Amino acid sequence: MLDPRLFRTDLEFIKEQLDRRSFVFNPESYLKLEARRKAVQINTQELQNERNSRSKAIGQAKAKGEDVEPLLAQVQHLGDKLKAAETELVEIQYEMEALMEGMPNILDVSVPEGKSEDCNIEIDRWGVVPSFNFEPKDHVDLGAKLKGIDFELGAKIASSRFVVLSGPLARLQRAIIQLMLDMHVAEHGYTETYVPFLVNAESLRGTGQLPKFENDLFKASNDPVLYLIPTAEVPVTNRVRDVIIDAKDLPLKFVCHSPCFRSEAGAYGRDVRGMIRQHQFEKVELVQIVRPEDSAKAHEDLTVHAENILKKLNLPYRKMLLCAGDTGFSSSKTYDLEVWLPGQGAYREISSCSNFKDFQARRLQARWRNPETGKPELAHTLNGSGLAAGRTLIAVMENFQDDQGRIHIPEALLPYMGGLKIIE
RNA sequence: GGAGAGGUGGCUGAGUGGCCGAAAGCGGCGGUCUUGAAAACCGUUGAGGGUUGAUCCCCUCCCAGGGUUCGAAUCCCUGCUUCUCCGCCA
Numbered sequence: 001m002l003d004p005r006l007f008r009t010d011l012e013f014i015k016e017q018l019d020r021r022s023f024v025f026n027p028e029s030y031l032k033l034e035a036r037r038k039a040v041q042i043n044t045q046e047l048q049n050e051r052n053s054r055s056k057a058i059g060q061a062k063a064k065g066e067d068v069e070p071l072l073a074q075v076q077h078l079g080d081k082l083k084a085a086e087t088e089l090v091e092i093q094y095e096m097e098a099l100m101e102g103m104p105n106i107l108d109v110s111v112p113e114g115k116s117e118d119c120n121i122e123i124d125r126w127g128v129v130p131s132f133n134f135e136p137k138d139h140v141d142l143g144a145k146l147k148g149i150d151f152e153l154g155a156k157i158a159s160s161r162f163v164v165l166s167g168p169l170a171r172l173q174r175a176i177i178q179l180m181l182d183m184h185v186a187e188h189g190y191t192e193t194y195v196p197f198l199v200n201a202e203s204l205r206g207t208g209q210l211p212k213f214e215n216d217l218f219k220a221s222n223d224p225v226l227y228l229i230p231t232a233e234v235p236v237t238n239r240v241r242d243v244i245i246d247a248k249d250l251p252l253k254f255v256c257h258s259p260c261f262r263s264e265a266g267a268y269g270r271d272v273r274g275m276i277r278q279h280q281f282e283k284v285e286l287v288q289i290v291r292p293e294d295s296a297k298a299h300e301d302l303t304v305h306a307e308n309i310l311k312k313l314n315l316p317y318r319k320m321l322l323c324a325g326d327t328g329f330s331s332s333k334t335y336d337l338e339v340w341l342p343g344q345g346a347y348r349e350i351s352s353c354s355n356f357k358d359f360q361a362r363r364l365q366a367r368w369r370n371p372e373t374g375k376p377e378l379a380h381t382l383n384g385s386g387l388a389a390g391r392t393l394i395a396v397m398e399n400f401q402d403d404q405g406r407i408h409i410p411e412a413l414l415p416y417m418g419g420l421k422i423i424e
Numbered sequence: 425g426g427a428g429a430g431g432u433g434g435c436u437g438a439g440u441g442g443c444c445g446a447a448a449g450c451g452g453c454g455g456u457c458u459u460g461a462a463a464a465c466c467g468u469u470g471a472g473g474g475u476u477g478a479u480c481c482c483c484u485c486c487c488a489g490g491g492u493u494c495g496a497a498u499c500c501c502u503g504c505u506u507c508u509c510c511g512c513c514a
Contacts, residue, residue, distance in 0.1 A: 041474065045483045052483090055495035059442035068494085075494045224504090244434065244471095369434075374453070376434095376471075 114323030127316030138343025353384030
Protein backbone atom coordinates (compact mmCIF):
# COMPACT_ATOMS: atom_id res chain seq x y z
CA MET A 1 0.00 0.00 0.00
CA LEU A 2 1.22 3.49 -0.79
CA ASP A 3 1.61 6.25 1.77
CA PRO A 4 -1.78 7.96 2.22
CA ARG A 5 0.02 11.24 2.85
CA LEU A 6 1.47 11.08 -0.61
CA PHE A 7 -2.06 11.15 -2.00
CA ARG A 8 -2.65 14.48 -0.34
CA THR A 9 0.62 16.09 -1.22
CA ASP A 10 1.54 14.85 -4.66
CA LEU A 11 -1.13 13.16 -6.70
CA GLU A 12 0.65 13.96 -9.96
CA PHE A 13 3.77 12.18 -8.76
CA ILE A 14 1.75 9.07 -8.05
CA LYS A 15 0.16 9.20 -11.46
CA GLU A 16 3.53 9.65 -13.17
CA GLN A 17 5.06 6.79 -11.24
CA LEU A 18 2.21 4.39 -11.86
CA ASP A 19 2.29 5.30 -15.54
CA ARG A 20 5.75 3.75 -15.64
CA ARG A 21 4.08 0.45 -14.85
CA SER A 22 1.26 1.10 -17.30
CA PHE A 23 -1.08 1.21 -14.32
CA VAL A 24 -3.97 3.55 -14.94
CA PHE A 25 -4.63 5.89 -12.05
CA ASN A 26 -7.28 8.55 -12.33
CA PRO A 27 -6.61 11.43 -9.92
CA GLU A 28 -10.02 13.03 -10.60
CA SER A 29 -12.03 10.03 -9.46
CA TYR A 30 -9.75 9.67 -6.48
CA LEU A 31 -10.26 13.31 -5.51
CA LYS A 32 -14.01 12.92 -5.82
CA LEU A 33 -13.99 9.94 -3.49
CA GLU A 34 -11.65 11.73 -1.10
CA ALA A 35 -13.91 14.78 -0.96
CA ARG A 36 -16.87 12.60 -0.12
CA ARG A 37 -14.86 10.82 2.53
CA LYS A 38 -13.91 14.07 4.15
CA ALA A 39 -17.46 15.41 4.26
CA VAL A 40 -18.93 12.21 5.63
CA GLN A 41 -16.16 11.74 8.16
CA ILE A 42 -16.50 15.25 9.57
CA ASN A 43 -20.24 14.85 9.79
CA THR A 44 -19.91 11.50 11.54
CA GLN A 45 -17.39 12.78 14.03
CA GLU A 46 -19.57 15.76 14.86
CA LEU A 47 -22.47 13.46 15.60
CA GLN A 48 -20.24 11.25 17.71
CA ASN A 49 -19.04 14.27 19.60
CA GLU A 50 -22.61 15.34 20.27
CA ARG A 51 -23.53 11.90 21.52
CA ASN A 52 -20.50 11.79 23.79
CA SER A 53 -21.00 15.20 25.34
CA ARG A 54 -24.74 14.74 25.85
CA SER A 55 -24.23 11.34 27.39
CA LYS A 56 -21.63 12.77 29.70
CA ALA A 57 -24.08 15.48 30.75
CA ILE A 58 -26.67 12.88 31.58
CA GLY A 59 -24.19 11.04 33.73
CA GLN A 60 -23.28 14.19 35.61
CA ALA A 61 -26.91 15.21 36.11
CA LYS A 62 -27.73 11.80 37.43
CA ALA A 63 -24.85 11.92 39.85
CA LYS A 64 -26.26 15.15 41.27
CA GLY A 65 -29.67 13.58 41.55
CA GLU A 66 -31.25 15.89 38.96
CA ASP A 67 -34.10 14.94 36.66
CA VAL A 68 -32.59 13.56 33.46
CA GLU A 69 -35.82 13.13 31.51
CA PRO A 70 -35.45 16.37 29.49
CA LEU A 71 -31.88 15.48 28.60
CA LEU A 72 -32.93 12.03 27.47
CA ALA A 73 -35.56 13.55 25.22
CA GLN A 74 -32.90 15.63 23.47
CA VAL A 75 -30.89 12.63 22.36
CA GLN A 76 -33.83 10.56 21.25
CA HIS A 77 -33.23 10.78 17.52
CA LEU A 78 -29.48 11.14 17.58
CA GLY A 79 -28.87 7.41 17.44
CA ASP A 80 -30.46 6.85 14.05
CA LYS A 81 -28.68 9.77 12.43
CA LEU A 82 -25.38 8.64 13.83
CA LYS A 83 -25.85 5.07 12.73
CA ALA A 84 -26.64 6.16 9.18
CA ALA A 85 -23.57 8.38 9.06
CA GLU A 86 -21.33 5.65 10.42
CA THR A 87 -22.62 3.16 7.91
CA GLU A 88 -21.93 5.54 5.04
CA LEU A 89 -18.46 6.26 6.34
CA VAL A 90 -17.60 2.57 6.59
CA GLU A 91 -18.74 2.08 3.00
CA ILE A 92 -16.56 4.91 1.71
CA GLN A 93 -13.57 3.75 3.70
CA TYR A 94 -14.03 0.27 2.32
CA GLU A 95 -14.15 1.68 -1.19
CA MET A 96 -10.99 3.73 -0.63
CA GLU A 97 -9.17 0.80 0.86
CA ALA A 98 -10.04 -1.36 -2.12
CA LEU A 99 -8.70 1.36 -4.42
CA MET A 100 -5.48 1.71 -2.44
CA GLU A 101 -4.91 -2.03 -2.12
CA GLY A 102 -5.17 -2.42 -5.86
CA MET A 103 -2.37 0.02 -6.55
CA PRO A 104 1.20 -1.24 -7.09
CA ASN A 105 4.31 0.09 -5.39
CA ILE A 106 6.20 3.17 -6.53
CA LEU A 107 9.32 2.13 -8.42
CA ASP A 108 12.80 3.04 -7.31
CA VAL A 109 14.46 5.81 -9.33
CA SER A 110 17.10 3.38 -10.57
CA VAL A 111 14.52 1.12 -12.24
CA PRO A 112 14.78 1.42 -16.03
CA GLU A 113 11.75 2.21 -18.20
CA GLY A 114 10.23 -0.53 -20.31
CA LYS A 115 7.08 -2.53 -20.86
CA SER A 116 8.35 -6.09 -20.87
CA GLU A 117 11.23 -8.35 -19.91
CA ASP A 118 12.96 -7.38 -23.14
CA CYS A 119 13.81 -4.07 -21.49
CA ASN A 120 15.46 -5.61 -18.44
CA ILE A 121 19.09 -4.60 -18.06
CA GLU A 122 21.95 -6.99 -17.62
CA ILE A 123 24.04 -5.80 -14.66
CA ASP A 124 26.55 -8.56 -14.37
CA ARG A 125 27.53 -11.94 -15.75
CA TRP A 126 29.49 -14.64 -13.93
CA GLY A 127 30.98 -18.01 -14.78
CA VAL A 128 31.93 -19.79 -17.92
CA VAL A 129 29.17 -21.21 -20.06
CA PRO A 130 30.22 -24.85 -20.51
CA SER A 131 31.03 -26.00 -24.00
CA PHE A 132 30.24 -29.61 -24.80
CA ASN A 133 31.74 -31.74 -27.57
CA PHE A 134 28.32 -33.37 -27.82
CA GLU A 135 24.76 -32.18 -28.00
CA PRO A 136 23.80 -31.40 -24.37
CA LYS A 137 20.50 -32.90 -23.23
CA ASP A 138 17.92 -31.06 -21.22
CA HIS A 139 16.94 -32.21 -17.74
CA VAL A 140 13.85 -33.98 -19.02
CA ASP A 141 15.86 -36.38 -21.17
CA LEU A 142 18.58 -36.70 -18.57
CA GLY A 143 16.07 -37.38 -15.84
CA ALA A 144 14.21 -39.97 -17.89
CA LYS A 145 17.40 -41.83 -18.73
CA LEU A 146 18.46 -41.83 -15.07
CA LYS A 147 14.95 -42.89 -14.04
CA GLY A 148 14.90 -40.07 -11.53
CA ILE A 149 12.37 -37.63 -12.95
CA ASP A 150 8.88 -38.77 -13.90
CA PHE A 151 6.30 -36.28 -15.13
CA GLU A 152 3.72 -38.88 -16.15
CA LEU A 153 3.72 -40.28 -12.65
CA GLY A 154 3.23 -36.77 -11.30
CA ALA A 155 0.28 -36.30 -13.62
CA LYS A 156 -1.20 -39.65 -12.61
CA ILE A 157 -0.93 -38.94 -8.89
CA ALA A 158 -1.98 -35.30 -9.13
CA SER A 159 -2.23 -33.55 -12.49
CA SER A 160 -0.06 -31.96 -15.12
CA ARG A 161 2.67 -29.68 -13.81
CA PHE A 162 3.51 -32.08 -10.99
CA VAL A 163 6.60 -34.24 -10.89
CA VAL A 164 7.96 -37.25 -9.03
CA LEU A 165 11.67 -37.43 -8.24
CA SER A 166 13.33 -40.67 -7.25
CA GLY A 167 16.67 -42.02 -6.07
CA PRO A 168 19.86 -39.98 -6.34
CA LEU A 169 18.15 -37.09 -8.16
CA ALA A 170 15.63 -36.76 -5.33
CA ARG A 171 18.56 -36.77 -2.95
CA LEU A 172 20.38 -34.21 -5.08
CA GLN A 173 17.55 -31.75 -4.67
CA ARG A 174 17.64 -32.33 -0.91
CA ALA A 175 21.42 -31.82 -0.94
CA ILE A 176 20.97 -28.53 -2.77
CA ILE A 177 18.47 -27.36 -0.17
CA GLN A 178 20.79 -28.37 2.67
CA LEU A 179 23.74 -26.55 1.15
CA MET A 180 21.70 -23.38 0.73
CA LEU A 181 20.37 -23.42 4.29
CA ASP A 182 23.80 -24.11 5.74
CA MET A 183 25.47 -21.36 3.75
CA HIS A 184 22.88 -18.72 4.53
CA VAL A 185 22.99 -19.53 8.23
CA ALA A 186 26.74 -19.96 8.64
CA GLU A 187 28.12 -17.46 6.14
CA HIS A 188 25.37 -14.88 5.61
CA GLY A 189 23.97 -14.55 9.12
CA TYR A 190 20.38 -15.66 8.58
CA THR A 191 18.22 -17.36 11.18
CA GLU A 192 16.63 -20.57 9.98
CA THR A 193 12.89 -20.69 10.46
CA TYR A 194 10.14 -23.22 9.89
CA VAL A 195 6.67 -21.90 9.23
CA PRO A 196 3.12 -22.94 8.31
CA PHE A 197 2.66 -23.83 4.64
CA LEU A 198 -1.02 -22.93 4.81
CA VAL A 199 -1.79 -19.30 5.54
CA ASN A 200 -4.86 -17.17 6.10
CA ALA A 201 -6.10 -14.34 3.90
CA GLU A 202 -4.80 -11.67 6.25
CA SER A 203 -1.23 -12.87 5.79
CA LEU A 204 -1.61 -12.91 2.01
CA ARG A 205 -3.01 -9.41 2.10
CA GLY A 206 0.01 -8.31 4.12
CA THR A 207 2.51 -9.37 1.51
CA GLY A 208 0.36 -8.28 -1.44
CA GLN A 209 -0.87 -11.55 -2.98
CA LEU A 210 -4.43 -10.65 -2.03
CA PRO A 211 -6.77 -9.23 -3.08
CA LYS A 212 -5.40 -8.91 -6.61
CA PHE A 213 -3.83 -12.28 -7.26
CA GLU A 214 -6.18 -14.82 -5.78
CA ASN A 215 -6.21 -16.74 -9.07
CA ASP A 216 -2.55 -17.60 -8.66
CA LEU A 217 -3.20 -19.35 -5.36
CA PHE A 218 -4.47 -22.74 -4.31
CA LYS A 219 -7.19 -22.48 -1.72
CA ALA A 220 -6.82 -25.42 0.62
CA SER A 221 -9.67 -24.99 3.07
CA ASN A 222 -12.87 -23.05 3.51
CA ASP A 223 -13.31 -23.35 7.26
CA PRO A 224 -11.03 -21.85 8.26
CA VAL A 225 -10.12 -20.15 4.97
CA LEU A 226 -6.53 -21.17 4.22
CA TYR A 227 -4.34 -21.02 1.14
CA LEU A 228 -1.24 -23.02 0.20
CA ILE A 229 1.74 -20.68 0.25
CA PRO A 230 3.04 -19.55 -3.16
CA THR A 231 6.36 -18.74 -1.44
CA ALA A 232 7.76 -18.80 2.09
CA GLU A 233 7.90 -15.01 1.80
CA VAL A 234 4.29 -14.96 2.97
CA PRO A 235 4.54 -16.77 6.31
CA VAL A 236 8.05 -15.52 7.07
CA THR A 237 7.36 -11.85 6.39
CA ASN A 238 4.13 -12.11 8.37
CA ARG A 239 6.16 -12.89 11.46
CA VAL A 240 6.34 -9.13 11.95
CA ARG A 241 2.72 -8.27 11.12
CA ASP A 242 1.33 -5.90 13.77
CA VAL A 243 4.63 -5.91 15.58
CA ILE A 244 6.65 -2.95 16.83
CA ILE A 245 10.20 -4.22 16.62
CA ASP A 246 12.94 -3.14 19.01
CA ALA A 247 15.54 -1.09 17.16
CA LYS A 248 18.29 -3.29 18.59
CA ASP A 249 16.71 -6.38 16.98
CA LEU A 250 17.11 -4.99 13.46
CA PRO A 251 17.95 -6.17 10.93
CA LEU A 252 15.92 -9.37 11.10
CA LYS A 253 17.22 -11.96 8.63
CA PHE A 254 15.42 -15.23 8.07
CA VAL A 255 16.06 -18.15 5.78
CA CYS A 256 13.33 -20.68 5.21
CA HIS A 257 12.98 -23.76 3.07
CA SER A 258 9.47 -24.59 1.96
CA PRO A 259 7.45 -26.13 -0.80
CA CYS A 260 5.68 -23.51 -2.91
CA PHE A 261 2.32 -23.92 -4.60
CA ARG A 262 1.17 -21.91 -7.57
CA SER A 263 -1.83 -22.45 -9.75
CA GLU A 264 -0.01 -20.90 -12.72
CA ALA A 265 -3.32 -19.70 -14.08
CA GLY A 266 -2.57 -17.61 -17.12
CA ALA A 267 0.61 -19.53 -17.92
CA TYR A 268 -1.11 -22.32 -19.83
CA GLY A 269 1.17 -22.39 -22.82
CA ARG A 270 4.41 -21.48 -21.11
CA ASP A 271 7.19 -23.85 -20.13
CA VAL A 272 5.01 -26.91 -20.48
CA ARG A 273 8.06 -29.14 -20.86
CA GLY A 274 10.07 -30.07 -17.80
CA MET A 275 10.38 -28.82 -14.28
CA ILE A 276 10.70 -25.11 -15.00
CA ARG A 277 7.12 -24.24 -14.13
CA GLN A 278 5.38 -26.56 -11.68
CA HIS A 279 2.37 -26.30 -9.40
CA GLN A 280 4.60 -27.45 -6.55
CA PHE A 281 8.29 -26.75 -6.11
CA GLU A 282 10.92 -26.38 -3.42
CA LYS A 283 12.52 -23.09 -2.60
CA VAL A 284 14.85 -21.58 -0.03
CA GLU A 285 13.74 -18.06 0.71
CA LEU A 286 15.62 -15.13 2.24
CA VAL A 287 13.67 -12.44 4.10
CA GLN A 288 15.00 -9.30 5.73
CA ILE A 289 13.29 -6.67 7.88
CA VAL A 290 15.47 -3.58 8.10
CA ARG A 291 15.55 0.11 8.95
CA PRO A 292 14.42 2.25 6.02
CA GLU A 293 17.83 3.83 5.52
CA ASP A 294 19.41 0.38 5.27
CA SER A 295 17.15 -1.25 2.71
CA ALA A 296 19.05 -0.28 -0.45
CA LYS A 297 22.25 -1.77 0.91
CA ALA A 298 20.37 -4.80 2.28
CA HIS A 299 18.94 -5.37 -1.20
CA GLU A 300 22.41 -5.50 -2.72
CA ASP A 301 23.63 -7.79 0.08
CA LEU A 302 20.70 -10.15 -0.17
CA THR A 303 21.20 -10.49 -3.90
CA VAL A 304 24.87 -11.28 -3.33
CA HIS A 305 23.83 -13.97 -0.85
CA ALA A 306 21.79 -15.63 -3.56
CA GLU A 307 24.63 -15.19 -6.06
CA ASN A 308 27.05 -16.87 -3.65
CA ILE A 309 25.06 -20.09 -3.91
CA LEU A 310 25.38 -20.06 -7.68
CA LYS A 311 29.09 -19.36 -7.39
CA LYS A 312 29.54 -22.12 -4.84
CA LEU A 313 27.87 -24.51 -7.28
CA ASN A 314 29.91 -23.10 -10.14
CA LEU A 315 26.78 -22.34 -12.15
CA PRO A 316 27.08 -19.60 -14.78
CA TYR A 317 24.50 -16.86 -14.36
CA ARG A 318 23.67 -13.30 -15.13
CA LYS A 319 22.15 -10.63 -12.96
CA MET A 320 19.29 -8.61 -14.38
CA LEU A 321 17.74 -5.39 -13.18
CA LEU A 322 14.05 -5.63 -14.00
CA CYS A 323 12.49 -2.80 -15.92
CA ALA A 324 9.38 -0.92 -14.82
CA GLY A 325 6.95 -3.16 -16.65
CA ASP A 326 8.45 -6.39 -15.39
CA THR A 327 8.81 -5.46 -11.72
CA GLY A 328 6.32 -7.19 -9.46
CA PHE A 329 3.28 -5.51 -7.93
CA SER A 330 4.67 -5.02 -4.41
CA SER A 331 8.30 -4.44 -5.32
CA SER A 332 10.05 -1.12 -5.78
CA LYS A 333 13.13 -2.71 -7.30
CA THR A 334 13.96 -6.27 -8.30
CA TYR A 335 17.05 -8.13 -9.42
CA ASP A 336 16.56 -11.45 -11.15
CA LEU A 337 19.34 -13.99 -11.24
CA GLU A 338 19.24 -16.12 -14.37
CA VAL A 339 21.15 -19.37 -14.54
CA TRP A 340 22.52 -20.83 -17.73
CA LEU A 341 20.61 -23.92 -18.88
CA PRO A 342 22.54 -25.77 -21.62
CA GLY A 343 19.48 -27.84 -22.48
CA GLN A 344 17.62 -24.68 -23.45
CA GLY A 345 20.69 -22.76 -24.52
CA ALA A 346 19.34 -19.86 -22.50
CA TYR A 347 19.50 -18.06 -19.19
CA ARG A 348 16.46 -18.73 -17.01
CA GLU A 349 15.29 -17.11 -13.80
CA ILE A 350 16.42 -18.94 -10.68
CA SER A 351 16.10 -16.15 -8.14
CA SER A 352 14.21 -12.92 -7.74
CA CYS A 353 15.40 -10.44 -5.11
CA SER A 354 13.18 -7.49 -4.26
CA ASN A 355 13.14 -4.44 -2.06
CA PHE A 356 9.55 -3.65 -1.08
CA LYS A 357 10.53 -0.65 1.01
CA ASP A 358 7.54 0.25 3.19
CA PHE A 359 4.88 -1.11 0.80
CA GLN A 360 4.43 -4.46 2.53
CA ALA A 361 5.23 -3.01 5.95
CA ARG A 362 2.31 -0.58 5.65
CA ARG A 363 -0.12 -3.38 4.88
CA LEU A 364 1.44 -5.50 7.59
CA GLN A 365 1.78 -2.69 10.12
CA ALA A 366 5.32 -3.93 10.62
CA ARG A 367 7.04 -1.16 12.51
CA TRP A 368 10.11 -0.43 14.55
CA ARG A 369 10.62 2.12 17.27
CA ASN A 370 13.04 4.76 16.07
CA PRO A 371 15.21 5.70 19.07
CA GLU A 372 15.73 9.16 17.63
CA THR A 373 12.06 10.03 17.59
CA GLY A 374 10.78 7.48 20.09
CA LYS A 375 7.95 6.83 17.64
CA PRO A 376 7.01 3.67 15.77
CA GLU A 377 7.91 3.93 12.09
CA LEU A 378 7.37 1.54 9.20
CA ALA A 379 10.18 -0.91 8.60
CA HIS A 380 11.38 -1.95 5.15
CA THR A 381 10.96 -5.52 3.97
CA LEU A 382 12.97 -7.45 1.38
CA ASN A 383 13.12 -10.95 0.11
CA GLY A 384 14.72 -13.11 -2.50
CA SER A 385 14.98 -16.71 -3.53
CA GLY A 386 18.16 -18.18 -2.35
CA LEU A 387 17.51 -20.16 -4.56
CA ALA A 388 14.64 -21.99 -6.23
CA ALA A 389 15.71 -25.55 -5.50
CA GLY A 390 13.88 -27.31 -8.33
CA ARG A 391 15.44 -25.03 -10.91
CA THR A 392 18.82 -25.39 -9.25
CA LEU A 393 18.50 -29.14 -9.62
CA ILE A 394 17.83 -28.67 -13.32
CA ALA A 395 20.80 -26.34 -13.66
CA VAL A 396 23.15 -28.74 -11.90
CA MET A 397 21.97 -31.63 -14.09
CA GLU A 398 22.29 -29.78 -17.36
CA ASN A 399 25.59 -28.03 -16.60
CA PHE A 400 27.36 -31.05 -15.16
CA GLN A 401 26.26 -33.75 -17.61
CA ASP A 402 28.67 -35.77 -19.68
CA ASP A 403 28.38 -37.45 -23.05
CA GLN A 404 26.93 -40.56 -21.45
CA GLY A 405 24.15 -38.64 -19.76
CA ARG A 406 25.71 -38.93 -16.34
CA ILE A 407 25.66 -36.11 -13.77
CA HIS A 408 28.88 -35.14 -12.00
CA ILE A 409 28.08 -33.84 -8.53
CA PRO A 410 29.59 -30.39 -7.88
CA GLU A 411 32.23 -30.29 -5.17
CA ALA A 412 30.09 -28.26 -2.77
CA LEU A 413 27.34 -30.89 -2.75
CA LEU A 414 29.54 -33.92 -2.16
CA PRO A 415 29.27 -33.75 1.65
CA TYR A 416 25.51 -34.04 1.30
CA MET A 417 25.51 -36.96 -1.15
CA GLY A 418 26.81 -39.72 1.07
CA GLY A 419 29.87 -40.47 -1.04
CA LEU A 420 28.11 -40.41 -4.39
CA LYS A 421 30.11 -38.50 -7.00
CA ILE A 422 28.38 -39.39 -10.22
CA ILE A 423 24.73 -40.10 -10.86
CA GLU A 424 24.35 -42.70 -13.59
C1' G B 425 -13.51 -33.93 20.41
C1' G B 426 -15.04 -32.80 26.02
C1' A B 427 -14.49 -29.50 30.63
C1' G B 428 -12.70 -25.06 32.77
C1' A B 429 -10.02 -20.21 32.96
C1' G B 430 -8.28 -16.13 30.25
C1' G B 431 -7.32 -12.30 25.97
C1' U B 432 -6.45 -4.61 28.63
C1' G B 433 -0.68 0.11 26.49
C1' G B 434 6.50 -1.94 24.58
C1' C B 435 5.87 -5.83 28.88
C1' U B 436 3.40 -7.57 33.65
C1' G B 437 -1.22 -6.42 35.45
C1' A B 438 -5.78 -3.63 38.12
C1' G B 439 -10.32 -2.13 36.50
C1' U B 440 -18.01 -5.34 36.40
C1' G B 441 -22.27 0.76 33.19
C1' G B 442 -20.87 7.58 33.33
C1' C B 443 -15.52 10.77 37.37
C1' C B 444 -11.48 5.36 32.29
C1' G B 445 -7.44 5.96 26.95
C1' A B 446 -7.42 3.28 31.43
C1' A B 447 -4.34 2.32 38.44
C1' A B 448 0.27 0.21 39.80
C1' G B 449 4.85 -1.94 38.58
C1' C B 450 8.63 -2.95 34.83
C1' G B 451 10.92 -1.01 30.59
C1' G B 452 12.00 3.64 27.67
C1' C B 453 13.18 8.93 27.75
C1' G B 454 14.71 13.55 30.52
C1' G B 455 16.71 15.40 35.08
C1' U B 456 19.02 15.58 40.33
C1' C B 457 23.15 13.31 42.81
C1' U B 458 28.25 11.22 41.01
C1' U B 459 35.05 12.03 38.39
C1' G B 460 32.05 8.32 35.59
C1' A B 461 28.62 4.38 36.15
C1' A B 462 25.16 1.89 39.29
C1' A B 463 21.62 2.73 43.10
C1' A B 464 18.18 6.21 44.96
C1' C B 465 14.94 10.22 44.02
C1' C B 466 11.94 13.66 40.72
C1' G B 467 9.52 14.26 36.13
C1' U B 468 7.85 12.16 31.62
C1' U B 469 6.12 8.17 28.38
C1' G B 470 0.11 4.25 23.95
C1' A B 471 -1.52 3.98 18.64
C1' G B 472 -4.25 5.69 14.42
C1' G B 473 -7.18 9.50 12.20
C1' G B 474 -9.91 14.38 11.37
C1' U B 475 -9.25 19.70 11.48
C1' U B 476 -5.49 23.66 11.63
C1' G B 477 -0.36 27.88 9.22
C1' A B 478 0.78 25.77 14.04
C1' U B 479 -1.33 25.13 18.83
C1' C B 480 -6.23 24.25 20.60
C1' C B 481 -9.98 21.05 19.69
C1' C B 482 -12.50 16.61 17.97
C1' C B 483 -13.05 11.22 16.60
C1' U B 484 -11.64 5.97 16.90
C1' C B 485 -9.08 1.96 19.31
C1' C B 486 -9.06 -2.36 25.99
C1' C B 487 -8.76 -9.86 20.60
C1' A B 488 -12.53 -9.46 16.20
C1' G B 489 -17.62 -8.82 14.58
C1' G B 490 -22.62 -8.02 16.02
C1' G B 491 -26.26 -6.47 19.98
C1' U B 492 -28.41 -3.90 24.57
C1' U B 493 -28.09 1.37 26.42
C1' C B 494 -28.73 8.38 26.41
C1' G B 495 -23.79 6.26 27.64
C1' A B 496 -19.82 -0.10 27.16
C1' A B 497 -12.92 -2.04 28.58
C1' U B 498 -17.19 -3.31 31.87
C1' C B 499 -23.63 -6.43 30.20
C1' C B 500 -25.45 -10.12 26.05
C1' C B 501 -24.46 -13.13 21.41
C1' U B 502 -21.05 -15.15 17.70
C1' G B 503 -16.19 -16.06 16.10
C1' C B 504 -10.94 -16.27 16.74
C1' U B 505 -7.16 -17.25 20.07
C1' U B 506 -4.02 -18.58 24.59
C1' C B 507 -3.51 -21.59 28.90
C1' U B 508 -4.88 -25.95 32.22
C1' C B 509 -7.11 -30.86 32.59
C1' C B 510 -9.25 -35.21 29.93
C1' G B 511 -9.71 -37.98 25.29
C1' C B 512 -7.54 -39.08 20.52
C1' C B 513 -3.17 -38.91 17.69
C1' A B 514 2.01 -38.26 13.61
